[in-house]
Amino acid sequence: MTEHLRSELVKIKREDTELTVTCPDAGPVAIEAAYDEALAVPPTLKLVQKADEQGYDAAIIACFSDPGIEAAKEIANILVVGIQEAALHVAAMLGAKFTILTPMRQRIPHKYREVRRYKMEQALASVRALDMSVTETDADPEGTKKRILEVSRQAAEQDGAEVIILGCAGMVGYAEDVTRELGLVVLDPSSVALKICEGMVDAKLMHSKRALFAKPPAKEYKGMK
Amino acid sequence: MTEHLRSELVKIKREDTELTVTCPDAGPVAIEAAYDEALAVPPTLKLVQKADEQGYDAAIIACFSDPGIEAAKEIANILVVGIQEAALHVAAMLGAKFTILTPMRQRIPHKYREVRRYKMEQALASVRALDMSVTETDADPEGTKKRILEVSRQAAEQDGAEVIILGCAGMVGYAEDVTRELGLVVLDPSSVALKICEGMVDAKLMHSKRALFAKPPAKEYKGMK
Amino acid sequence: MTEHLRSELVKIKREDTELTVTCPDAGPVAIEAAYDEALAVPPTLKLVQKADEQGYDAAIIACFSDPGIEAAKEIANILVVGIQEAALHVAAMLGAKFTILTPMRQRIPHKYREVRRYKMEQALASVRALDMSVTETDADPEGTKKRILEVSRQAAEQDGAEVIILGCAGMVGYAEDVTRELGLVVLDPSSVALKICEGMVDAKLMHSKRALFAKPPAKEYKGMK
Amino acid sequence: MTEHLRSELVKIKREDTELTVTCPDAGPVAIEAAYDEALAVPPTLKLVQKADEQGYDAAIIACFSDPGIEAAKEIANILVVGIQEAALHVAAMLGAKFTILTPMRQRIPHKYREVRRYKMEQALASVRALDMSVTETDADPEGTKKRILEVSRQAAEQDGAEVIILGCAGMVGYAEDVTRELGLVVLDPSSVALKICEGMVDAKLMHSKRALFAKPPAKEYKGMK
Amino acid sequence: MTEHLRSELVKIKREDTELTVTCPDAGPVAIEAAYDEALAVPPTLKLVQKADEQGYDAAIIACFSDPGIEAAKEIANILVVGIQEAALHVAAMLGAKFTILTPMRQRIPHKYREVRRYKMEQALASVRALDMSVTETDADPEGTKKRILEVSRQAAEQDGAEVIILGCAGMVGYAEDVTRELGLVVLDPSSVALKICEGMVDAKLMHSKRALFAKPPAKEYKGMK
């Protein structure tokens, strides 16, 4: 998955962008619940810290639920971008409303919560599930493609969506039919985040450290090195 | 702090309630940032899991930012209550609007975010800071008392608050003047959560496991025991 | 109906709770419209006043539309709880969104209005009607049970509900299948209100009398004793 | 007061409008609380019913809190208009935001509630109090005038109000300076309601009886004639 | 179309109302896009200016998208009313929620935007399309009537609408069945605006010129006479 993401992003990055795609060496092998996020966040934060120390201009957290994004912005002295936040804001500029596709039905309320976290619920048409696990999308590319088209059509016709956000890496690569047949814009959040992030770095933009993302007061963290 | 909380709660619990107050043995010594929360959550979740295994009826997460509440509800087979969520909902029943008091000004936007997480922003009058650190409130009880009264008065007169939520353990114990002089209701979130939780257990209430708090799919968690 | 409510509540009240269930001796025999509420309120307020004078700790208005709740809170020196307000706030803690079941379709917009009155519309999945009158639910328990299951399923699958609030006394007693088959939490507002109220009395909580529920200025009430 | 209202309205009514201004013979002598409203509503509804039976085209409830408006719309076969609802909607057409003036500070949260009832809170700049009782406004016209100007200026400069709604009969008649000095539009709700109502009757408009204002199902009303 | 509008309005105007119905001599022959509006606005503003100079009491912009309404209110010294704004506010008084009918599906998101512009989205049930062009509604009165009834029924049953706003001139004249069969109120925006406008002129109401609709600062307009 890390490999796949790297190969996708390398294709679209600017020539002068130095890109490292990496993955925490501890934590859940997939993020399918708030519990998984909770365990993925501490090792992710270490990677952000490392990127900061190594002189990167920005760090992108490339999981659609943007795990640990607030904490990362607090501890980093460099720009931190979540792929969901970038995708939601770009989507809002490209059409009346957007729909998020997510693999499993069970996660729909969680996705609504996150859109509210970003205060973007007014531009949200709906969250819709493929009803396919990541394993299933991997095993059946034809079925996945068909299902994405079908759910996108429902989003457009029933919910008024004009933009589709692919809420999972396994969905990337099937967008063409959706655009051609339905006139919808399809966003791959990782790609969008990379391009927006390049622009923000150029413009020397950084999140404010005044309050919401202020550096945590120094303290003891028991049992942690 | 754990000791102090225990002694407060023991006073108001029902006689037939068996209460254990405990604290994670790892993590930050105080929670003053999203980063602190991120590191506090994994050990907190272990305590919730343990409470569940040991046959408790419910677990209360007694830090005002309700760290890990979603993850805890996912993994537990017992009722989990956050002291913030209980306080917000009870506050909304007791007056037109409520104000949350928080120690440091810097954390105000974070508090607004959390009220939005619980969809209670319409009942929120304001978040106001004492501009005193926890150390300062501990060192100066008279000053703390005066400051709580002063900020509560501003909340009432300028923001229309009728209920004050004490957003930090260090503030508990100074409420009387606020109620007598200003006609405001003052809530200590831990106490409120305990009493609401007792009632919910009696009524055999449990959060739904259908979707938002569904059990996480089984998977490997690398580097964790 | 009063008798039935008493027998239900007696089962779940705490042993040390002294409970009186009573009914105004004037007013409509059922509350199915704002007009019915308007005529039910004055005699209801007299009962609240009486409870206050007789030294009760709290009064619960046990009709789902919480008739006269603001006025009751104004005139009472004791805690007043509406069963709808208690149910809405507890529901919001137990799942992503809740649906209210109401007997007749015609009353749906009225229910939406009331959820807005309590500022809880963001947690509302939907209001759905059984399309059965109270007489019909009384006459056909099997049909009622089936209908509740059917409508709850629609609420869960189409509206994203995780909690069902039974918006009418006639619906109580059929909840088990809904929970077992659909993973939904089902709330009986009267029971919820009683348990929450017990906890609030223990915690010595009272609504603020500062403004929204301030005592009405003394005045002449013409033609009233 | 009834007399005063009549003389004001007679001046602005259309020549062909037949106008009767009347007052319930029972109930509170002033409406300053939800409790007062609760007792004023039943006799008010009788007057609406009578107007309907006597062949009037419309009934206007001329108290700013629109007491009993939903019930009145349910039972009437003629158009019923509340002076608050008419004023809020007209105000929203005449400027960016409006402020409601109310006599006593204590009633401010109640006024916010009502604006929410009409779903007009997005156009509301603020509710501000004169801090004068009705008796005081009657006794001191010069002081009242000065105070209205002062509070209107605060509403304009601090809250962005462009329209002022006079939320009490005692305030009518002092508007000129507010308009001339501040460029604000000042609305007297009774006058606005009368003119809007005349237009609606001309256009044969009637509220829908489909659901929210449907006729209450027939039933026994115990102890009532 | 101008002729048809004139004949409709003449029927319902007050006898003492002097009414001129006119049309810009430049611009698009129909308004079906923001682009069409953009080109229609400058000549429309000239007509408003002319009405002001000629001593009219008010100007009504009789196209449902209220093109140029803010600019018109800025430059005019007389009352300016948009037929959409009048219809939305009257609709909100007549039932729980309203639905706007529009000819073509493509324009639905635009209509939502406009309802938001007027801050009336909370009273909006839905926007629904006839899926008929203006040409088609002209050519097939029977089909149009049937389609309006069908779509209104969906609005009532699926979206909870109690009021239907006819968002296009071609729909006027088919309302009776909708009211009789469905209990819905049907509004023709032009008629509503005329009657509301007559009342507002009587009451000497004018929009505030303080800020939102303040006269534009004098400046050079290059290439314009």
Place this chain on the structure above:
Amino acid sequence: MTEHLRSELVKIKREDTELTVTCPDAGPVAIEAAYDEALAVPPTLKLVQKADEQGYDAAIIACFSDPGIEAAKEIANILVVGIQEAALHVAAMLGAKFTILTPMRQRIPHKYREVRRYKMEQALASVRALDMSVTETDADPEGTKKRILEVSRQAAEQDGAEVIILGCAGMVGYAEDVTRELGLVVLDPSSVALKICEGMVDAKLMHSKRALFAKPPAKEYKGMK
């Protein structure tokens, strides 16, 4: 002004970006009202059309009120970006809330309207005015700098802003102190839009033409060439 904008943007554009900065040859010399916008839009749209025909990848409308943005997106086959929409969305990623600075107080309600148009009002801290005309900011750089710092401080301390959006070209160039003294991020909308636009073009993003920005149906435009 066009010259100044060009020199600013040339500094930050990517080397491989071919940039043309141009200005309509007709219309108001400044945009200070909806009326000015109404007259500026038709000539602006011609420039967008020309850019499209000449093979540009994107057009940026570089006036903070984004005049004609919807119409431009309708008629263009290339990406169109407004500098306000880009700034609002980027601002929302960089801090808790943002404040917009505008020259004159009178335009504040108009700015609120536009933030609502973009559905970004939940991230808005406030709109605040410098109370200086464009002429004054040009004539007094020291005073302007001082005033920007002063108003930004109010935005931060009283409204909770963490990001400042410079809502007028005359304000650009004084940001450093604001960032250093207050910890605020300051955005120049034109610069932000250029960098975001470069990224969107790279990612081959285009607004959806399905409905909101669909091509206007062909029709006659009377009196226009």
